[in-house]
Amino acid sequence: MQLTGAQALIKSLEQMGVDTIFGLPGGAILPVYDPLIDSSIRHILVRHEQGAGHMAEGYAMATGRPGVAMVTSGPGATNIVTPIANAHMDSTPLVVITGQVPTANIGTDAFQECDITGITMGITKHNFLVTTAHEIPRAVAAAFYIATTGRPGPVLIDVPKDVTQAMMEWWWPETIEDLDLPGYHPESAIDGSLIAEAAALIAAAERPLLYVGGGVLKSRASAELLAFAERTNIPVVTTLMARGAFPDSHRLHLGMPGMHGMYAAVTAMQQSDLLITLGARFDDRVTGRLDGFAPHAKIIHADIDAAEFNKIRQADVAIRGQIKDTLLALDAATTHVGDIAPWWKTIDAWRDEFPLAYDPQDPAAQLRPQAIIEAIAARAKPGTIVTSGVGQHQMWAAQHWQYEIPGTWINSGGAGTMGFGVPAAIGAKAGHPDRTVWCIDGDGCFQMTAQELVTARAEGIPIKVAILNNAYLGMVRQWQEMFYEERYSEVYLSPDLPDYVMWAESMGCVGLRARTMEEAIAAIDLANTINDVPVVIDFRTDASEKVFPMVPSGATNDEILVHPSQRGA
Amino acid sequence: MAVPEPYTGVTSSSPVRHHILSVLVENKAGVLARIAGLFARRGFNIYSLAVAPADDSQRFSRITIVVDAESAPLEQIRGQLNKLINVVEIKDLAPKEALERELLLATVEVDEETRQAVLDAVAQANAAIVDVNDTSVTLMLAGTPAACDALERQLEAFAQIELHRTGRVALPRLSSEPTRN
Structure with a gap:
């Protein structure tokens, strides 16, 4: 069967089971948009290529299937660089297809030419420049294989226009060998002797802790984690990337560790004598000052990526493999656990003394952002997906929403990409049309990518957006207040400019505003009844509200600052 | 030697x-x-x-x-x-x-006075002359990095036109176990 390269590209995506592409056409990718008309694949036309990338990420994080984005060459390609970098940091499986100028024009500074494989070399798991139409099926199949196996990540396929216009005889790589990846061996069997060593460390530990990272979600190991934790009674912390990997309501769960983590979670890591590290990477936002991090802890480090071992913290036992397999093996090998009742007594005292706290909502005062998140959560159906941008609202959303199910918390962790929330919510909702998707956003973040609400309305993707509008770049403001003597530099945004309600309505969404708790509840209830168009609620919140607990930058986790109401004299 | x-x-x-x-x-x-x-x-x-x-x-x-x-x-x-x-x-x-080896290529200016000294240096280092004309000599040495270092230092006494080294290639010594693979 003779096909054009463009037809082969679309057919290859169909072969991979792709149901949704987020994209925006342009000159170099034009040939591929023609066979797309005849394809069963849904294309969601974004308003900016960055939106396509973050939507694909949201789709991937919500469904566990790789997200696919397609854009043109030059600025189309550079506009999607931020989502690619974001997906690389958070190990999100993404396949990004970029058009490229015709092969003969590469290297001549042709119109809309840019070396996107060069630009993205350091922020993709791999990338390809396809030089013949015959290679297209292999490139697509290899891209999906690389993106989804081992430690997942973004893969970019750059396709010159003449390649998509050329004819090829259709074929499909049926085996891994056909992918021609002699250097890629993503999986490895668990080393049983290391499991035995780990089990011995667990048996000897007095203060063990399960330090759970995003790898547990990638490895779909939540059930195995729950079984292991319940059998051993070992306490659990879940990092920002792992929220939802272990039920927040579970008695063994101490919450999120790190810079804005729960006191008990942060302090348990500090005092632990054994960190059972699962798919986590000792990120600086978790460890605080490294030389003071968990000073008494031995380290079991389980990860699919061997390069994470001993990168930040020396491991006593490093186990390479899928976290799911490691947990099953550990569960089988762990015959007994030391007496950790005293450890639990200590932890429970921390939990009692320093729960998550904020000043109660004064009916006459501006809204407390934490109270808004709790009010939305209290009215949300189980399985509701939450996305966020980056900043204070992100931390509050991570702290004050109870995550019970994997894939219900979607945020930008490693890269800290402002503006992630709205397009990620659209992608998540496209992947799970039956679920409610709330984007908890800040006013600063919202302004970066809000135009994608036009996409959401046009494509019939009814997400809900809660803007915690404190009229500031709030996290920067918090740092300036606490560490720069309240010298506020370039952080004020105005609550009224833009008018978020009018803006939402001009984009075809329902726009609501709430200044009091009563208005807030009414707006949330109304939003929950609207399922045909996106809803945006402008919550006017108190700009002086700060995220606590907080470990100041450069401090050790022992120097954690709890909420002012919890500080002794 | x-x-x-x-x-x-x-x-x-x-x-x-x-x-x-x-x-x-x-x-x-x-x-x-x-x-x-x-x-x-x-x-x-x-x-x-x-x-x-x-x-x-x-x-x-x-x-x-x-x-x-x-x-x-x-x-x-x-x-x-x-x-x-x-x-x-x-x-x-x-x-x-x-077992490390690299290749050194150098072109050195010579005159009646220095020609013999250059040839001596070449001989001593087990290097070879690969090209000559009236005013210069091109020589090469395939040897250990240290041997190349030593020859390079010796050639500093002469007027060098150009000196290039390839960087080294290596194989495990047969007399020792190969390292982690």
């Missing part, structure tokens, strides 16, 4: 503790940029780098990288390199386990 083999790994061309990575890669466009980019963004230092096709099929190339083992733990360098999809195999060689 050949200069004795170095066993410390420290030579004037790589004055701190170094390690040799022999990296088999797919011979694909951009693979060298991927490796160089990885070293640059992770802060790993390269002392020398030699690249050549590794087999007749042109499918693979061999890159011999001398790395500064003090700029980053070798385990990290190997681990990150191994994540590059086009990297097929990495062998690392500690200097004392490695």
Whole structure:
């Protein structure tokens, strides 16, 4: 069967089971948009290529299937660089297809030419420049294989226009060998002797802790984690990337560790004598000052990526493999656990003394952002997906929403990409049309990518957006207040400019505003009844509200600052 | 007389503790940029780098990288390199386990007074004359990095037109066990 390269590209995506592409056409990718008309694949036309990338990420994080984005060459390609970098940091499986100028024009500074494989070399798991139409099926199949196996990540396929216009005889790589990846061996069997060593460390530990990272979600190991934790009674912390990997309501769960983590979670890591590290990477936002991090802890480090071992913290036992397999093996090998009742007594005292706290909502005062998140959560159906941008609202959303199910918390962790929330919510909702998707956003973040609400309305993707509008770049403001003597530099945004309600309505969404708790509840209830168009609620919140607990930058986790109401004299 | 083999790994061309990575890669466009980019963004230092096709099929190339083992733990360098999809195999060689060689080519100006001294230096170093004209001599030495260092120092006495070194290639010594693979 003779096909054009463009037809082969679309057919290859169909072969991979792709149901949704987020994209925006342009000159170099034009040939591929023609066979797309005849394809069963849904294309969601974004308003900016960055939106396509973050939507694909949201789709991937919500469904566990790789997200696919397609854009043109030059600025189309550079506009999607931020989502690619974001997906690389958070190990999100993404396949990004970029058009490229015709092969003969590469290297001549042709119109809309840019070396996107060069630009993205350091922020993709791999990338390809396809030089013949015959290679297209292999490139697509290899891209999906690389993106989804081992430690997942973004893969970019750059396709010159003449390649998509050329004819090829259709074929499909049926085996891994056909992918021609002699250097890629993503999986490895668990080393049983290391499991035995780990089990011995667990048996000897007095203060063990399960330090759970995003790898547990990638490895779909939540059930195995729950079984292991319940059998051993070992306490659990879940990092920002792992929220939802272990039920927040579970008695063994101490919450999120790190810079804005729960006191008990942060302090348990500090005092632990054994960190059972699962798919986590000792990120600086978790460890605080490294030389003071968990000073008494031995380290079991389980990860699919061997390069994470001993990168930040020396491991006593490093186990390479899928976290799911490691947990099953550990569960089988762990015959007994030391007496950790005293450890639990200590932890429970921390939990009692320093729960998550904020000043109660004064009916006459501006809204407390934490109270808004709790009010939305209290009215949300189980399985509701939450996305966020980056900043204070992100931390509050991570702290004050109870995550019970994997894939219900979607945020930008490693890269800290402002503006992630709205397009990620659209992608998540496209992947799970039956679920409610709330984007908890800040006013600063919202302004970066809000135009994608036009996409959401046009494509019939009814997400809900809660803007915690404190009229500031709030996290920067918090740092300036606490560490720069309240010298506020370039952080004020105005609550009224833009008018978020009018803006939402001009984009075809329902726009609501709430200044009091009563208005807030009414707006949330109304939003929950609207399922045909996106809803945006402008919550006017108190700009002086700060995220606590907080470990100041450069401090050790022992120097954690709890909420002012919890500080002794 | 050949200069004795170095066993410390420290030579004037790589004055701190170094390690040799022999990296088999797919011979694909951009693979060298991927490796160089990885070293640059992770802060790993390269002392020398030699690249050549590794087999007749042109499918693979061999890159011999001398790395500064003090700029980053070798385990990290190997681990990150191994994540590059086009990297097929990495062998690392500690200097004392490695048979290292490189090629030095130099063109030196000579006159009636210096010609014999240059020839003596060539003979002493087991180097060879590969080209001559009335005013200059081109010589080559295939030898250990230390031998190349020594010859280079000797040639500093003469008016050099140009001196190039390839960077080293290496194989495990037969008398010692090959290192981790």
